[in-house]
Each structure stands twice: as structure tokens, then as C-alpha cells.
Amino acid sequence: MRCFEAMGAGCLMVSDEGVYPPGFEAGRNFLSYRDPDEAVRILESALANWAESAGIARAGHAMIASEYSKERQWKAFQSLV
Numbered sequence: 001m002r003c004f005e006a007m008g009a010g011c012l013m014v015s016d017e018g019v020y021p022p023g024f025e026a027g028r029n030f031l032s033y034r035d036p037d038e039a040v041r042i043l044e045s046a047l048a049n050w051a052e053s054a055g056i057a058r059a060g061h062a063m064i065a066s067e068y069s070k071e072r073q074w075k076a077f078q079s080l081v
Contacts, residue, residue, distance in 0.1 A: 003015065003020065003021075003024065003030075004064060004068065006060075007029065007030065007057075007060035007061055007063070007064045008061065008064045008065075008068075009061075010057055010058070010060075010061040011057060011060075012030070012031065012046060012053050012054070012056060012057040012060070013030035013031070013057075013060055014030070014031045014032070014033065014039070014042060014043060014046065015030060015031075015032055015033075016032060016033060016034075016039075017032040017033060017034050018032075022067070023063045023064075023067040023068070024063075027056075028056070028059060029056060029059040029060035029062075029063045030056065030060050031046060031053075031056065
């Protein structure tokens with residue numbers, strides 16, 4: 001999965017419903033669907049309501065920048081070794 005890349009680039013991530021890493025919250029910082037028909041509806045809605053969708057994309061980007069920053073990764077690595 002390319003969740004970190006999509007959200008880190010500031011894109012609106014639309015992905016299948018499932019278990020995601022901490023900080024990933026469907027409806028808050030990305031959108032999720034349960035089946036192909038719902039995926040189409042969600043994508044059409046996202047495009048029709050772009051101001052709201054862009055806000056979700058910004059929230060995803062901000063979450064990645066804060067929760068998964070290089071600084072935090074480095075500190076976690078140092079605590080392992």
C-alpha cells in the first residue's frame with residue numbers, strides 16, 4: 001500500500017476499508033469504501049465537493065508530517081539500538 005506516499009504528497013487518499021496504522025482515520029484524513037459501487041459514489045462525491053475533499057487531504061498530509069516525521073522516526077530508531 002502506498003498510504004504514506006499518497007498522504008505525504010498531500011493527495012486525497014481513497015482506499016478500501018480496513019486496518020490502518022495509528023493516526024489514519026477514515027472520514028477525517030482519508031476516505032474509505034467497502035465495495036466497488038461505494039468507491040464510485042465516494043469518488044464522485046469527492047470530486048463534486050472538492051473544498052471538503054481538499055480539507056481531508058490537508059488533514060492527511062498534516063497527520064503524516066506530525067505523526068511520521070523523520071525526527072520521530074529517528075528517535076524511534078535510536079531507542080531500538
